[in-house]
Amino acid sequence: MSPNKRNYIFDFDSTLTRVEALDVLAEITLAKNPNKKAIIQEIIDITNLGIDGEISFTESLEKRIQLLNANKADLSSLVSALKKQVSKSIESNKAFFEEFAEDIYVISCGFKEFIDPIVAEYKIPADRVFANTFEFAGDGKIIGFDVDNVLSKHNGKIQCLKNMNLEGEIQVIGDGYSDYVTREAGVADKFFAYTENISRIKTTENADHIAPNLDEFLYINGLPGNISYPKNRIKILLLENVHQDAFNKLSKDGFTVETVSKSLSEAELIEKIKDVHVLGIRSKTNVTKKVVAAAEKLMVVSAFCIGTTQIDLEACKEKGIVVFNAPYSNTRSVVELAIGEIIMLMRSVFQRSTELHSGQWNKTAAGSREVRGKKLGIVGYGNIGKQLSVLAEALGMDVYYYDIEDTLAIGNATKMNELSELLAIADVVTLHVDDNPANKNLFGEKQISEMKEGAYLVNLARGFVVDIAALVVALKSGKLAGAAVDVYPEEPSKNGEFYTDLKGLPNVILTPHVGGSTEEAQRDIADFVPSKIMAYMNSGNTVDAVNFPNIRLPRQTKAHRFLHIHKNVPGVMAKINKILAKYDLNIIGQYLSTDSSVGYVITDLDKEYNKEVIEKLRNIEGTIKFRVLY
Ligand SMILES: NC(=O)C1=CN([C@@H]2O[C@H](COP(=O)(O)OP(=O)(O)OC[C@H]3O[C@@H](n4cnc5c(N)ncnc54)[C@H](O)[C@@H]3O)[C@@H](O)[C@H]2O)C=CC1
Numbered sequence: 284m285s286p287n288k289r290n291y292i293f294d295f296d297s298t299l300t301r302v303e304a305l306d307v308l309a310e311i312t313l314a315k316n317p318n319k320k321a322i323i324q325e326i327i328d329i330t331n332l333g334i335d336g337e338i339s340f341t342e343s344l345e346k347r348i349q350l351l352n353a354n355k356a357d358l359s360s361l362v363s364a365l366k367k368q369v370s371k372s373i374e375s376n377k378a379f380f381e382e383f384a385e386d387i388y389v390i391s392c393g394f395k396e397f398i399d400p401i402v403a404e405y406k407i408p409a410d411r412v413f414a415n416t417f418e419f420a421g422d423g424k425i426i427g428f429d430v431d432n433v434l435s436k437h438n439g440k441i442q443c444l445k446n447m448n449l450e451g452e453i454q455v456i457g458d459g460y461s462d463y464v465t466r467e468a469g470v471a472d473k474f475f476a477y478t479e480n481i482s483r484i485k486t487t488e489n490a491d492h493i494a495p496n497l498d499e500f501l502y503i504n505g506l507p508g509n510i511s512y513p514k515n516r517i518k519i520l521l522l523e524n525v526h527q528d529a530f531n532k533l534s535k536d537g538f539t540v541e542t543v544s545k546s547l548s549e550a551e552l553i554e555k556i557k558d559v560h561v562l563g564i565r566s567k568t569n570v571t572k573k574v575v576a577a578a579e580k581l582m583v584v585s586a587f588c589i590g591t592t593q594i595d596l597e598a599c600k601e602k603g604i605v606v607f608n609a610p611y612s613n614t615r616s617v618v619e620l621a622i623g624e625i626i627m628l629m630r631s632v633f634q635r636s637t638e639l640h641s642g643q644w645n646k647t648a649a650g651s652r653e654v655r656g657k658k659l660g661i662v663g664y665g666n667i668g669k670q671l672s673v674l675a676e677a678l679g680m681d682v683y684y685y686d687i688e689d690t691l692a693i694g695n696a697t698k699m700n701e702l703s704e705l706l707a708i709a710d711v712v713t714l715h716v717d718d719n720p721a722n723k724n725l726f727g728e729k730q731i732s733e734m735k736e737g738a739y740l741v742n743l744a745r746g747f748v749v750d751i752a753a754l755v756v757a758l759k760s761g762k763l764a765g766a767a768v769d770v771y772p773e774e775p776s777k778n779g780e781f782y783t784d785l786k787g788l789p790n791v792i793l794t795p796h797v798g799g800s801t802e803e804a805q806r807d808i809a810d811f812v813p814s815k816i817m818a819y820m821n822s823g824n825t826v827d828a829v830n831f832p833n834i835r836l837p838r839q840t841k842a843h844r845f846l847h848i849h850k851n852v853p854g855v856m857a858k859i860n861k862i863l864a865k866y867d868l869n870i871i872g873q874y875l876s877t878d879s880s881v882g883y884v885i886t887d888l889d890k891e892y893n894k895e896v897i898e899k900l901r902n903i904e905g906t907i908k909f910r911v912l913y
Pocket residue numbers: 589590610613614617662663664665666667668685686687688690715716717718719722725743744745769770796797798799800
């Protein structure tokens with residue numbers, strides 16, 4: 284015997300397959316039974332009681348077989364159904380079962396009649412499957428089971444393993460308490476709680492390891508797997524109440540995702556970021572230089588919003604951290620709010636509403652005007668500005684815009700060359716500049732003084748763009764007839780108390796930064812951003828990254844992919860290619876994208892190569908990050 288001989292003992296139901304086979308058999312045999320639902324629930328309850336050790340296993344088996352009312356003829360349908368229900372990571376690691384066939388056994392309290400044909404496809408022969416067998420009546424009806432089989436008895440797996448008398452280390456992999464007890468009884472050396480399909484506290488709390496999938500089990504054992512790194516080891520932290528869909532999508536892909544409903548301070552984030560690979564934030568969390576410096580494992584920062592100036596993009600890039608955002612998902616939501624607020628302001632609707640709420644009937648047309656024919660001045664004619672331009676025109680407004688870039692007028696909008704020209708004619712000025720810090724106090728006393736008497740101001744861009752003190756003065760003096768403000772120089776990290784000097788002023792609409800907060804926008808962001816995260820983490824794609832050379836990579840098939848991020852200094856590419864040549868690698872494709880400071884080179888190569896090359900590439904001077912994907 285080799286001193287390192289190991290035996291891998293797999294459970295069947297809910298481990299090798301996603302389901303409990305007898306539950307599936309019940310679905311088949313009870314298909315036409317009017318009490319099907321109730322009986323199936325009874326079977327599931329009994330199954331769980333048995334798995335958790337609450338009732339004796341023999342009792343659970345007897346009861347279920349009675350309720351099943353199954354026949355031999357039903358078993359072929361069951362096997363076909365189970366073939367489609369092999370656990371995802373078991374299926375994707377078929378090569379492991381083939382390579383280690385000699386060391387793998389199945390011990391199950393299920394039945395050989397359906398287990399044997401399923402596991403045979405994984406090179407596990409019937410003589411290495413230990414399970415119960417059915418007892419049939421003359422007409423094929425399943426009437427019981429072989430009561431002499433140890434696996435039909437309480438703690439049968441312990442006895443079964445003892446009887447097998449295996450040499451070497453014994454590792455048991457299963458989802459049930461009946462698997463764990465083998466370790467407790469000392470007949471197994473290690474127990475892996477297998478949680479890919481179901482996680483049971485009684486099983487996980489005492490396990491040596493928790494394996495959310497086979498990849499993790501293989502990784503812990505240093506065994507070859509079909510992916511480079513178990514995804515459950517990749518930690519994603521989502522802050523600021525990112526829509527639940529993002530959690531669902533990323534978890535479903537296998538990542539470990541944690542959510543926090545508020546933003547974190549710099550100190551909190553420094554503490555939390557250490558073991559995080561992907562960070563998801565919205566507009567409130569600042570990813571500063573210090574945070575980036577503390578982020579030892581961080582590979583992606585994703586803004587689940589449009590703005591990205593809360594992130595130190597340069598610091599991220601220098602550390603090879605790719606930043607994504609959602610540039611279009613909430614555009615329409617902001618535009619609709621802007622339109623609504625413009626109408627509400629010009630009709631003094633909030634004033635009339637507040638009066639009526641406090642018992643005052645004030646029916647008046649004074650100061651109430653239609654938007655039709657009025658001049659709308661849009662400052663910042665980007666994605667939001669342009670879409671607003673279209674909708675405002677549809678309402679009959681005359682649209683004027685000012686942008687520091689030379690942008691094309693949409694529809695009948697008129698471009699203004701100077702901000703002051705626009706301010707002089709607009710009845711309503713609405714701000715949609717980007718969140719560049721250079722726009723701090725873009726709108727102060729001077730700009731407000733250049734506006735028409737009795738005009739309105741809308742700010743849905745960033746709080747720091749408007750000098751609030753100057754705005755308060757203008758509103759109090761009547762220079763401006765009203766304002767709608769969604770964003771503030773200082774915003775709280777979570778819902779609760781908030782104060783602004785604009786509080787209580789008439790005809791001022793205040794909203795708590797909800798321009799992009801619609802169900803549609805948040806759902807769309809939670810679809811868009813995770814798809815970017817997954818494209819980068821799973822294949823290296825940087826399409827739409829905001830701080831990084833963009834590259835769209837072809838699908839990686841049957842290849843290993845080397846992803847090398849380096850400082851864009853002369854000679855690095857030459858060194859990479861020299862090493863690749865030295866190791867005589869069979870290169871299938873190579874892709875390079877650079878900007879002024881960073882180079883990103885991706886090499887796809889044949890699976891068979893000397894693994895030494897990995898360390899050599901990682902150690903090239905100028906390397907920022909290196910990883911291998913397959
Ligand atoms: N209130 C909210 O919930 C939301 C707020 N926003 C804010 O809206 C901003 C604009 O969004 P998008 O239109 O998608 O951005 P964008 O980048 O497409 O457009 C911004 C435009 O502003 C122009 N610009 C920048 N500085 C300027 C200046 N000083 N004067 C004139 N034009 C200037 C740019 O050239 C660009 O055309 C975001 O950066 C974000 O700060 C975005 C979404 C939701």
